[in-house]
Every structure is written in structure tokens, then in C-alpha cells.
């Protein structure tokens with residue numbers, strides 16, 4: 001049984017062909033109509049935080065970050081309803097003014113803010129906030145703009161993810177944790193399931209009023225940053241972030257049980273995974289199904305699920321994928337070394353080397369490498385076994 005009111009089972013699903021402003025604005029306006037009208041969410045004078053995905057300094061066409069036209073159209077819709085918008089994210093790596101300036105400029109978000117008059121966050125402060133209801137995390141370090149907003153909207157990009165398999169409305173909220181604090185969460189929750197359960201705790205803590213996914217062009221393969229753009233043509237939204245992820249995951253061929261954030265939210269009664277029971281308003285879900293969407297090479301082995309943790313751990317040591325550095329491509333920037341939660345990477349002669357005994361397989365090194373110089377590879381015999 002789904003907790004909350006009836007509206008929590010409604011998902012708006014609309015087709016949008018590309019990033020032409022008029023088309024995107026029309027899809028966003030229709031999304032709000034499908035969900036009961038924008039006035040239901042936005043009141044005049046309300047401070048609205050758009051938590052977009054600004055993982056790293058990437059151009060819009062690389063499909064790593066929420067597209068600037070999507071953000072521009074959403075900002076304008078909120079402004080028309082009288083809301084005051086701040087755009088924020090704590091990207092991967094250090095949370096500094098310089099890093100934010102660079103990412104805003106390259107991702108096109110700076111330009112979107114300039115055009116619309118939306119505020120770009122440069123407040124680098126944060127606060128540790130208790131969350132006694134958390135199942136495995138009882139407090140979170142949270143960036144100040146997220147604490148000061150009257151309302152938070154999660155605006156994720158539909159992408160694959162090396163560690164969590166998929167990143168959508170729930171995983172997007174990890175960016176309200178400031179900079180390198182994120183590494184602590186990886187370090188403390190080394191097990192993927194624990195990490196994903198923490199993400200569900202975080203989502204319950206943030207309780208975004210709305211999740212509106214940029215699924216127009218997503219990322220397949222080795223997401224969230226080293227994969228390839230893939231057209232999906234979908235704008236997906238709901239007041240229930242978990243349902244946005246259920247619908248998006250289904251589109252790209254994933255089962256709810258494959259994605260630990262979804263499986264955990266179903267287990268907690270926060271969401272249903274049976275599509276026939278989800279009230280999808282807008283277009284027919286079947287028109288969006290993609291049967292050859294490429295998944296990350298480092299995904300989990302489902303046959304290990306259900307085994308005791310200590311057995312999973314010892315099997316994983318032999319069969320799980322490891323980061324592999326492509327030295328011809330690596331430019332020695334040290335981003336991987338600086339962002340490795342257990343400090344398993346050391347530079348030798350400008351090139352990174354990993355101590356696999358320390359590596360917790362979080363794949364932050366791959367996620368944050370600006371040159372796609374990190375591959376995630378299983379032992380060759382395991383690859384053969386999986387073929």
C-alpha cells in the first residue's frame with residue numbers, strides 16, 4: 001500500500017523531441033497541468049530551489065548535466081506563477097566558488113540564469129541537520145540554499161550510473177551534500193545496498209515537492225559522465241520521486257529490483273513498482289521503451305543478491321569490476337586521487353595507481369575524471385562468463 005495521498009501515485013509522462021525552447025516550455029507547462037496545475041505547487045513570493053544535476057564541467061550536448069534549455073523553461077514557468085528561483089547543486093569534487101563558476105559557464109546554466117534572472121547559488125556554507133527518522137543515516141550535512149528554500153524541485157537527468165546502476169530523481173539529491181562530504185558517505189556506506197538505502201533516507205529528509213526529469217536526451221553506457229548521449233524523448237514528473245525513477249528505469253529496460261534505491265523504496269512502502277497500478281497521465285509508456293539501452297560495465301551481479309553479506313564480500317573480491325586507468329588519455333590532473341573516498345589512489349610520475357585492497361568500488365574516480373580515462377573492468381574470465 002502506497003503511503004500518502006492519491007496524487008502520490010500520479011506520474012506525468014510527455015514526449016519532447018529535442019531542446020528547442022518552445023517545445024520544452026510547452027512540455028513543462030503541460031506537465032504542471034497533468035499534475036493539477038502549477039498553482040498547486042508555487043505561491044507568489046515563494047523561494048524555490050531547483051536542485052539540478054551539475055555533476056561536473058561538461059557541455060550540454062554531453063548529456064551529463066541537466067540541459068540548460070530544460071532549466072530555462074522550468075525557471076520561466078515558476079516565475080510566471082510568482083516563484084523566486086535559485087539554481088543549486090554541489091557538484092562532484094571540491095565545493096568552491098571557482099568550481100561552481102566553471103561548471104555554470106560550461107554547462108550553459110550560467111547563461112540560462114542570466115536570461116531568466118534566476119539566482120545561481122554561490123553560498124558555500126552548510127549545516128549538519130539531524131534526521132532521527134532515517135533508517136540508516138540519522139543526520140545529513142546539507143548546503144544552505146536547500147535549507148532556506150520554501151520548496152525544492154529535483155531536476156535530474158536520466159542516466160546510467162556505475163555504482164547505483166541508474167541515477168534519477170532520488171540519486172540527484174546526493175548533490176545537496178556539500179563537496180567532499182560526499183566521500184564520507186561513500187566511505188561509511190561501502191556496500192551498494194547501504195549506500196542506496198542512505199539515498200532513500202536522504203530523499204525522505206529532503207522531500208522534494210516535485211521531481212521533474214530531463215529524459216529528452218539521457219546517458220547510456222558508463223554513466224553518469226563517461227557514457228554516451230541517447231535520445232529518449234521523455235519528460236517525466238511526479239510529486240513522488242520514487243515513481244519518476246520507476247517509470248524511467250522501466251523505459252531503459254531495468255527491473256525495479258535491479259535498482260537498489262527503487263527496491264528499497266518499495267520495501268519501505270514509499271512507492272509501487274507495478275506499472276499497471278501507477279496512474280501515468282499523458283502519453284503511453286510503451287512508446288518510450290528502449291530494449292537496447294546500454295548499461296554500465298560495472299553493474300552488480302544479481303546472482304549474489306540474497307547471499308549473506310560476508311559471502312558476497314568474498315566473492316566480490318574476485319568477480320567485481322575494478323577501475324582501470326587509460327594512461328594514454330590521462331592528463332595527470334589528480335581529480336581521481338583527490339576524490340577517492342578511501343585514498344586508494346596515489347599518483348606516481350603524474351599517473352594514478354590504485355591500491356585494490358583499499359578500493360571500495362564506488363567508481364567516483366570514473367565519475368569525476370574529466371577525460372574519460374577511467375574504465376571499469378571485470379577480470380577477463382568474468383567478462384567471458386557474463387557474455
Ligand code: SF4
Nearest residue numbers: 330331333334336369
Ligand atoms: S585518470 Fe582522469 S582524473 Fe585521474 S589523473 Fe588521469 S585524467 Fe585526471
Ligand code: SF4
Nearest residue numbers: 340359360362363365
Ligand atoms: S579507486 Fe576509484 S573506485 Fe576505488 S575507492 Fe577510489 S574512487 Fe572509488
